[in-house]
Amino acid sequence: MSLLHTSRALLSKTSSIARKAATKHNFNVPRSFTNVPTPPDSFKDGKPTLQYARALPKTFASMTNEQILQFAEMQIPEACRECIVRDIMAVDQIEYDDAMKIFKKIAETNRRGMQIYALPFYTGFGAAFTGGILSVPLVFELSTVNWFNDKFVTAEMPPLEDLERMLEVGSASWSWMEPILGQISFFLLCMQFARSQLQNLGVRPYFNWQLNMRANYLVSQFPQYDAEFLRSYSKIDKIVEPHEMSD
Template identity: 45%
Template sequence: MFALRPTSLASSRPRSITTMTTRTLFARRRNNRLNARRLQLQKGYRQPTLEQVAHMPRSPQEMDNQTIVALAAMGDTRANQELVKRHVMTQDRVSYEEATKVFEQIRMKNRENMALLAIPYHIGIATAVSAGFLAIPMVFDLGTAKWFNTDYVTMDVPPPEDLETMLETGNWTWNWMEPPLGTISFTLLALQFSRAQMQNLGIKPYTEAVKSWRGRRLAQAFPQYDANVLIQYSESTDIVH
């Protein structure tokens, strides 16, 4: 028979509850940081550090030349403005302040006579808005419908009990409103399709043609500067700016 030897309580080392709690907290924090880092790597991004964002550019003036050239090639207007200023600095050997003054002259020349070339846009906007709002009473207002029918359509007027609501009025007026509205909608669709085919063939519609002409005019007005830089800047700006 084997005799069981009692374990001496004095020989065991009791652990401090405070020490165990501290170690547990540190272990949990370490695991949380590791899990967060793994999650960032799984998502494919890392959070920026303070050192990385300390010198982050906040405007095109603070960007390097390669970034400005890349953004300008993608059509960014502010980047093209900055590119013109830096080109003036290198061409005229002047400071940034002086180049900004020269750029203002270039900008004013670029805007010259643009108000006249923008007249077709204003006419189109006014026509579209007016036609859109006038179509509502032409279809649903009984008084307008009767006046238009008397002077331009001469269709038989339904009995009063068939014109008691706006929808009943619209059902009557749609007999003559459907042909022009449908024809206008199809015409606009055909024009949009033809514009897309013009772009596929390299033929510039009105807006692109105006910008291209304006860019050539700007390059001729300032022959001392690179024509490609000026044309690219001009084409990146809007018609009225």
């Protein structure tokens, strides 16, 4: 019953969105998915016919406006792209292929400066990955331990006969590595706990700020097109995804 209730709520919500968009853009779309007429010969013995199966849309470009709006509400990147493309067609009175050329310019504009906005994430990843790798030789590799001790610690090391095994080296270096690694671990634990509480509150200060900055810039560069469509696309366009999304 919970899944059924959720499905009905989603259909109701997306149908409402579709009706609003249809009114705004003069789209002639069905009121809801449950009211879409199905040809009487679409099913036989409770199974779809060959003719009906052939009519299955295989790309986002072949879907109805209402289907596209539903998937866009679910933040499917290709659906958000399709909303913008169809809005370009309606505003500029051009065909699909020409609208796709304009969309490519919009996508390029949205990615300007994305590497700079992502720099804090790259920095955090690089520092964590590098620190994790370096911690192993700094604790267990004799030459690295001696170098670190000479440069930063100057503690008295055990005789060489007590440093013949990796664990013996670790036992010697642990006297100064334990406070460093322990403090870093405690700091990261506190930051992780703080981050989880911010997530519980729905707060992501820098992440949301840079998303809004990019979305506002995209809207300002293309004010003739629907701002809601542009914002939705801008906020789900990730740096690791292909520049030109395909169906």
